[in-house]
Amino acid sequence: MADSLNCDLKSLSPLQLFEKVTEQGEKVRALKAGKAPKDEIDAAVRMLLSLKLSYKTTTGQDYQAGLPPKDLVLINNGTTKEEDEDLVDPWNVQTSNAKGVDYDKLIVRFGSSKIDTDLINRIERATGQKPHHFLRRGIFFSHRDMDQILDAYENKKSFYLYTGRGPSSQAMHVGHLIPFMFTKWLQEVFDVPLVIQLTDDEKYLWKDMTVEKAYEYAKENAKDIIACGFDINKTFIFSDLDYLGTSPGFYKNIVKVQKHVTFNQVKGIFGFTDSDCIGKISFPAIQAAPSFSSSFPQIFNGKENIQCLIPCAIDQDPYFRMTRDVAPRIGQPKPALLHSVFFPALQGAQTKMSASDPNSSIFLTDTPKQIKTKINKHAFSGGRDTIEEHRKYGGNCDVDVSFMYLTFFLEDDDRLEQLKQAYTSGELLTGELKKVLIETMQPLIAAHQERRKQVTDEVVKQFMTPRKLAFEF
Numbered sequence: 001m002a003d004s005l006n007c008d009l010k011s012l013s014p015l016q017l018f019e020k021v022t023e024q025g026e027k028v029r030a031l032k033a034g035k036a037p038k039d040e041i042d043a044a045v046r047m048l049l050s051l052k053l054s055y056k057t058t059t060g061q062d063y064q065a066g067l068p069p070k071d072l073v074l075i076n077n078g079t080t081k082e083e084d085e086d087l088v089d090p091w092n093v094q095t096s097n098a099k100g101v102d103y104d105k106l107i108v109r110f111g112s113s114k115i116d117t118d119l120i121n122r123i124e125r126a127t128g129q130k131p132h133h134f135l136r137r138g139i140f141f142s143h144r145d146m147d148q149i150l151d152a153y154e155n156k157k158s159f160y161l162y163t164g165r166g167p168s169s170q171a172m173h174v175g176h177l178i179p180f181m182f183t184k185w186l187q188e189v190f191d192v193p194l195v196i197q198l199t200d201d202e203k204y205l206w207k208d209m210t211v212e213k214a215y216e217y218a219k220e221n222a223k224d225i226i227a228c229g230f231d232i233n234k235t236f237i238f239s240d241l242d243y244l245g246t247s248p249g250f251y252k253n254i255v256k257v258q259k260h261v262t263f264n265q266v267k268g269i270f271g272f273t274d275s276d277c278i279g280k281i282s283f284p285a286i287q288a289a290p291s292f293s294s295s296f297p298q299i300f301n302g303k304e305n306i307q308c309l310i311p312c313a314i315d316q317d318p319y320f321r322m323t324r325d326v327a328p329r330i331g332q333p334k335p336a337l338l339h340s341v342f343f344p345a346l347q348g349a350q351t352k353m354s355a356s357d358p359n360s361s362i363f364l365t366d367t368p369k370q371i372k373t374k375i376n377k378h379a380f381s382g383g384r385d386t387i388e389e390h391r392k393y394g395g396n397c398d399v400d401v402s403f404m405y406l407t408f409f410l411e412d413d414d415r416l417e418q419l420k421q422a423y424t425s426g427e428l429l430t431g432e433l434k435k436v437l438i439e440t441m442q443p444l445i446a447a448h449q450e451r452r453k454q455v456t457d458e459v460v461k462q463f464m465t466p467r468k469l470a471f472e473f
Helices: 002-010 014-033 038-059 103-110 117-127 146-154 174-190 200-206 211-226 240-246 248-260 263-270 278-291 314-330 368-378 387-393 401-409 413-425 430-453 457-463
Strands: 140-144 159-165 194-198 235-239 307-313 336-340
Touching: 014 038, 014 263, 103 140, 103 314, 117 146, 140 314, 146 159, 146 307, 146 336, 159 174, 159 278, 174 211, 174 307, 174 336, 174 401, 174 430, 194 211, 194 278, 200 211, 200 240, 200 278, 211 235, 211 240, 211 430, 211 457, 235 240, 235 457, 240 248, 248 278, 248 314, 263 278, 263 314, 278 307, 278 314, 307 314, 314 336, 368 430, 401 413, 401 430, 413 430
Parallel strands: 159 194, 159 307, 194 235, 307 336
Antiparallel strands: 140 336
């Protein structure tokens, strides 16, 4: 009996073991509360201790009630927060370091893999294209299973891309463009379908807004996303509020995920409390479902085994760690991920950009004059207090926001390196570096605004209509 139990336990995933321990703990408490016979309580306690031992052997962690295995836990859950520790979750990004979040530590904590030179070279070989500057400069810095995506691609097996946007305001800022700029490049070099989820339902649940306003923001944000240049024949954009009611395949996957994730797990992963509305607690399943091709039968001809690649900022990773744990249990492939760093606020990498603070970033609606004023007035400087000191000691590119922004938006590697050398040596002053950023951002934003003007409501409707795309599956 004991051998058979041990054999059964070995076949369980860490999360399933966690659930077993939780259930057994509740059973022991119920037996004690009901004053059950001593031998029955003793047997239940022995079983609990055995389960806890199996859990520790499997995960290397002691069981803690309400805290699932570390691979599924946010970095601030279940740990003692130290002064220099970063806080990263889907709603909060906090760091005390002027350079920003320590991404090497984050890779270790989240259990992802670093995008190294070998992987970048492999992407170049597979696509025959020079790697995007976001890859070359470590802006997309971490991954899960990208090597498997490349294995499949090299063997002529297709995959699809999935990314998204939470439409919390009408105007998007330049930081919101990062995943879409990179996703557009991925779509072009790999020639694969793309689905873009607009989580207007999430914003309604989390923010003080009406359902109608959330849906309106979704359609307005869709115009900015389309203006990035996505191919209408290869891209499906959908609002959760709109698509969920029309797609049985999507809803079935949501229900399957919901069945396999417990309240204890989402509390551990996302920090939900007993006072959160049930919409929030069930929402992670809605963000998980587009990871499975059967959520889009019109695109994939009902096929269920097509792997998904998700480019996103690393704060979204908790959703997909949960998804990856559930996927094998519902007969689906695990989605692969590519993680980007965070885009810093103008005031510095320690502060979070806010759509409600117009001076925290450059918005896609800003005029050339607004862009110039914001950069000159608000962009945190890594320069010295006086020109004399700056000439003598040089500036610090690691904390200078203008230089950080240029790493995202100045595509010329040689020019960027020249600026870095000149600023670090003191030859280039802060005002001159800011001028380079202004001259980079003004035409970029103006060109985006011009493209957005061409995106009519009819074009949005075409992108958001469920339909077959230009691929055969």
